[in-house]
Amino acid sequence: MAAPAISVRGLVQTYQGRTVLSVPELDLEPGAMLTLLGPNGSGKSTLLRLLGLLETPVAGRIAYHGRVLSHAKERLEQRRQMVMVFQDPLLFRGTVYDNVAYGLRLRKTPPHLERQRVHETLELLGLGSLATRGITSLSGGEEQKTALARALVLRPSIMFLDEPTAYLDAPTRHSFCAELLALLDALGIATVFVTHDRNEARRMSRAVAVLLAGRLEQLGPAEEVFRRPGSVQLAAFLGVENLFPAMACQENGCTRLQAPGLELRAAAAAGGPVTVGLRPQDLHLDVDGGASTNVFAGTIRHVMPQDAACRLEVDCGIPLVVYVSEQEADRRGLRAGQAVRLSVDPERVLVYGPNRS
């Protein structure tokens, strides 16, 4: 098997004595895509700059294709195999063409090759007609695409994207993301994508690494990370809106969880005081009484229509947040004050022991 494109071990970075980042282990396979997800200030950008060789860590090592680089010259060589696109387009003065040609000129690419590659890349991103335009005359989307063209023209083996969609409005962002994904996939470029938006993280990649307060908290396939966040903090960040304390005890092969005003069963967990997590999308409206376990009666407090779903706040002794589809909400005529029954699959109940909270 080929060595990973990037392999991180025991990476630590401090600023003025404060540890801002600690990543024990992280690998990126050639051509793969990894999303770094975390709130603002969680160290994602710092990690990206370390991976991009723009900063030097205080401890740990990063190997590129199995090689650890120590000399400035080697590091420059490796940096020239990779490229980074920031949140701001950070374009240089001049025209769109000048910007896209910048990296090629640094690499002393012959002029005819430079022209060819720049125009190819501009066409690829649909910027062909903008080549001679000054950068001050571009729209936000065009600026962002120019920044992307400036990176892609270098045909990097690894690409770092630091929230490149932050300044785009929602519809543009969706199409930009989709185009970008297709493009990176087609070009076989290993990519690390940084975002603080968990929906975007889910859209973008199969593998997700979550950073909280400078620590790499969880790393795995997106579905696993989002369905079973590894800690209470992670659960809170990843949208497990229902988190409450409970007492756990074993009962014929499964766990009974006793919370104030609510009792439910989970697949298996340790005993004692725990924190229970229920994802709003895992809770169902139990209408026909089909469910036998984990059924709670409650009253709807709020109905809040959102993008794709309807957000309900239901008082079941403790307040629970549930997502139902807009269709379902309409069909049932859900409204505040209505009595409903909720149910949840015991397999989907998240239980966090005291040591992990």
Next chain:
Amino acid sequence: MELVWEGFLQAVALLWSRDRELLQITWLSLQVSGSATLIAVALGMPLGFWLAMFRFRGRSFLLGVVNTGMGLPPVVVGLFVSILLWRSGPLGFFDLLYTPVAMVIAQVIIALPIVAGLTCAAVQQLDRRLVWQAQALGASPSQLVWTLAREARLPLLAAIMAGFGGVISEVGAVMMVGGNIRGQTRVLTTATVLETRMGRFATAIALSVILLGLVFLVNAILTMAQQQEVRKWRPQP
């Protein structure tokens, strides 16, 4: 008022006649201040970049020294350079006092902090992330400096012009270390002082007009560069 007007007319006549001595004085002024500026740029720009780009021990102290130096009184510089170059002084054996070289030395000391300080400010006002962006696109250290210089070219041009403007118009230092010797170390400013003291207002005014013209030229170049930049930055259709 009549004095000024008559002096002005005589000055025009003097300039028109291309008085040999006048031309020689102007030429020496340009040579001394021009080379002082060049040396100050060669030393001060790297210093300014260094101060702006790196964090090291004693940086803020050095920055304080440079910023103080930007307001260094020329007579003080003249005094210290004189003491150094005095026959019995530490550098006396070079026998440089009252030579154009001494004047260049003094003016370098005046211009260097101006160039370094304004360079540092020009580089620091750039977006810090431009450094990362340039490096991430593959810039080597020297290519990075070149990129930053290009991004900050206008304030850098202003730094050079401020250095030149500072030394071409100063009188204290060149007077003290040059001695205003006719045909050897007499420059526009020292000659103006002398002619005024001797009551030859016409010559003094003629010299002032040339000096003003030079300062105007310097600023015209800067203004033109700025305006060209503004035109370039205007949105295109």
